[in-house]
Amino acid sequence: MDFIDKELQKYIDDHTTIGPNVLAELDRETYATVMVPRMLSGHLQGRVLTMLCHMIKPKNVLEIGTYTGYSALCLAETLPADGKVVTIDVNEELEDIVRKYIDKSDYTDKIDYRIGDAIDVIPTLDISFDLVFIDADKGNYSSYFEMVLDKMPKGAFIIADNVLWSGKVLDKNRKKLDRDTEAIVTFNKKVHEDVRVENVLFPIRDGLMVLRKI
Numbered sequence: 746m747d748f749i750d751k752e753l754q755k756y757i758d759d760h761t762t763i764g765p766n767v768l769a770e771l772d773r774e775t776y777a778t779v780m781v782p783r784m785l786s787g788h789l790q791g792r793v794l795t796m797l798c799h800m801i802k803p804k805n806v807l808e809i810g811t812y813t814g815y816s817a818l819c820l821a822e823t824l825p826a827d828g829k830v831v832t833i834d835v836n837e838e839l840e841d842i843v844r845k846y847i848d849k850s851d852y853t854d855k856i857d858y859r860i861g862d863a864i865d866v867i868p869t870l871d872i873s874f875d876l877v878f879i880d881a882d883k884g885n886y887s888s889y890f891e892m893v894l895d896k897m898p899k900g901a902f903i904i905a906d907n908v909l910w911s912g913k914v915l916d917k918n919r920k921k922l923d924r925d926t927e928a929i930v931t932f933n934k935k936v937h938e939d940v941r942v943e944n945v946l947f948p949i950r951d952g953l954m955v956l957r958k959i
Contacts, residue, residue, distance in 0.1 A: 762792055764819065765822070765851070774813075786815050786880075790949060791819040794816055795823060797876075801875065801876055803902075804824065804829075805828065805829050806824070806878070807870070807874045808833070808878045809881045810882075811832045812834065814843040818846065820832075820878060822852070829872075830856045831857045832857070832859070833860075834860065834881070835860070835863070835882075837860045843858055864888065867893065874897050878903075878905075879903065879904070883928045883932075884925065884928045886905060886928060887932045890956075899958055899959065902955065903942070904956075905953070907951045908929055908932070908946060910951065914933065933946070941958060943957050944956045
């Protein structure tokens with residue numbers, strides 16, 4: 746969800762560097778063939794992820810929630826030759842489209858795509874991650890945060906998507922919150938108060954929480 750005027754959003758998009766052609770192709774196919782295409786990171790957020798990778802310079806990246814693979818491709822753009830994005834998603838129905846666009850990209854050897862429940866997969870990963878992108882089931886955001894933090898060195902970053910949850914985080918009546926909203930509110934409060942990290946919440950699309958391990 747975008748929280749600014751559509752005309753201003755178009756101006757922002759028009760003044761943001763265009764990514765590789767494979768991203769535009771994937772965007773079109775996702776909107777044409779996949780349910781709930783708004784879950785795609787999209788042009789602006791994708792370029793933000795790539796720009797953050799340019800600045801952070803990660804070697805190993807973990808993505809929790811692949812969807813159709815758009816963000817994985819953005820995260821892989823800046824990696825060194827021996828870098829890797831491990832991306833996990835429980836939805837095997839999207840595997841064909843994900844693998845199709847990984848194969849069409851320049852990052853085939855840098856993306857390790859795994860089908861499975863991240864709660865089960867993460868403990869099996871014997872890798873130190875410089876960057877983790879969380880964009881999966883909202884109910885497990887707090888669990889994912891705890892699971893990945895020990896796999897990250899000091900100075901590493903976590904980015905969590907959808908932390909504004911269409912503005913529902915402002916609902917004052919906690920008794921009426923749905924489970925996903927409650928989970929996001931809990932996550933935001935948890936990480937904001939956690940002394941192990943420092944955080945900035947960016948109002949980009951549906952909200953990006955950027956955390957740095959200290």
